Amino acid sequence: MPEPLAIEAQELTKKFGDFTAVDRITFTVKKGEIFGFLGANGAGKTTAMRMLIGLLHPTSGQARVAGYDIYHDTEKIKHNIGYMSQRFSLYNDLTVWENMELFGGIYGMRDSEIKQKADEVIEKLGIGRLKNRQVKHLPLGFKQKLAFSVAIFHEPQIVFLDEPTGGVDPIVRRQFWEMIYEEAERGITAFVTTHYMDEAEYCNRLSIMVDGQIKALGTPGELKQELNSKNMDEVFLKLARQQS
């Protein structure tokens, strides 16, 4: 029996008029894997991800997320994924507790479940005395970690993280990745977009997008070997040069 797949995309394409934002990308993500989705700004990462989470209809191609077809089973996909975006993480004018209550409620969790889970999160992050504070008073690092906890609050199979560590200091970034590892060990699949090349090293496998196409796909070690590079920065630069 083949290993179960969390995400499989085949020739997935999105065109806006004449412009091809995502050009026939094909890749798979295994269950429990941390998959890095890399690329420069404007390479098409976000567009590709938006198709997978049901915010955009693809122009052509096939994809399955958590085993469900992205054309026909969007409702089922929605129940099985979590999403954390770079632009918005939490409602600033709600308290820590209220944010968890809200997102738990949105995903149809029962009050007792929400309470139990929220207590767990608060204990894990050690923010007991902050739980009735409005989120706007929290330091950015705490906010990002809380946002991640909220994105997986309803225990999804896959969590999509869109530039989750933007603007956060290196220590918090490190802690953030530790949280991702912990969740991956529990079986959650993480699909992470980033443009920090050092973060690429943390991923089990990754793909690099250039101009809407996937130019490289493999483990960090494989990619470095393939392109004869010392680190991911070099891998990325070589790929970009090939293009031009």
Add this chain to the structure above:
Amino acid sequence: MQELWVIITKEFKHIFRDVRTLLILFGLPTVQVFLFGYALTNEVRDATIAVWDQSHDVTSAKLVNKLLASDYFKLAGLPQNYDEIKDGFRNGDYMLALVIPANFAEDFNKGQAKVQLLLDASDPNMANILASYTGGIVNNFVVQELGYRPPYQIVSELRMTYNPELKGVFLFVPGVITVILMIISTLLTSIALTREKELGSMEILLVSPLKPAIIIIGKVIPYMLLSFMNALLILTLGLLVFKMPMLGSFLLLLGELLLFILAVLSIGIFISTRTSSQQVAMMVSLFALMMPTILLSGFIFPIDSMPLPLQIISNIIPAKFFIIIIKGIMLQGVGLEALWQPTLVIVGFIVVFTLASVRSFKIRLS
């Protein structure tokens, strides 16, 4: 159902934690009602008048006394020639001047007395009102002095139906309710919805299993409730403080109120589906909606005296129809049998804007 409740409570929290929204919600209506009720009124009180009495006899003195005894006028000068009158107008000392020629009493007894009335018509409405007030008092005086109506004079008896005292507030209360509902329902909902887009939280909500309709309905219900409460607040102020009559069915009024709120909410939702920033939503709500509402709804300027193109344009202003309805119910005491046409128009607005919103919401997603 649980999901809807989650969104509604969240929205109430947003509203009650934002001072600016609260001010618009509760400060604005109260201030507006008192402003329009007390300050912006067409009624004349204590208008400044100058009298140049060249006759100085008992009859002229009686006439002047009668004018000043009314609440309408206050003596502000006793000029002795036309130049002085002119200076008085220029200095803004008075708005009208009464000139009583010499031999007034003699002429009066012969039945051929004349007085001259000079008015500062730089404010034409005011000048007209003052002229008719003065004319009325002078006519009254003639009848009183002679003891009978002079022959060969046509006196038209006026009876102001529905608002016998010509109280401006009777027009302003319906107008203010309408404008406030436009502001709260359209402005605040379009801002609340575009805020989520701007923040990016709309995306998070759309990725969740929530149905888009639930998101919008959940966000809009709090504004609907608050709009309704506001309308009741303004109505109560109108009835208790300004003694507006309530001749028709209160229940019908509430029903129509609800319909109008739905109409303006659907416009607010439509605006938010077409704009992506709070600023733009606010500009559109304020300038594309508020100005025409205030100017073309018949709230301040009568629609019948507008040029034809503007009269035609006024038909796309929902507020116009609601003002007709609310005046009909409160002041004329009519029921649905007389108001079904404007009611139908408002229902039309709801249908059109709801469909248009659904359509552009779908387009945005694909």
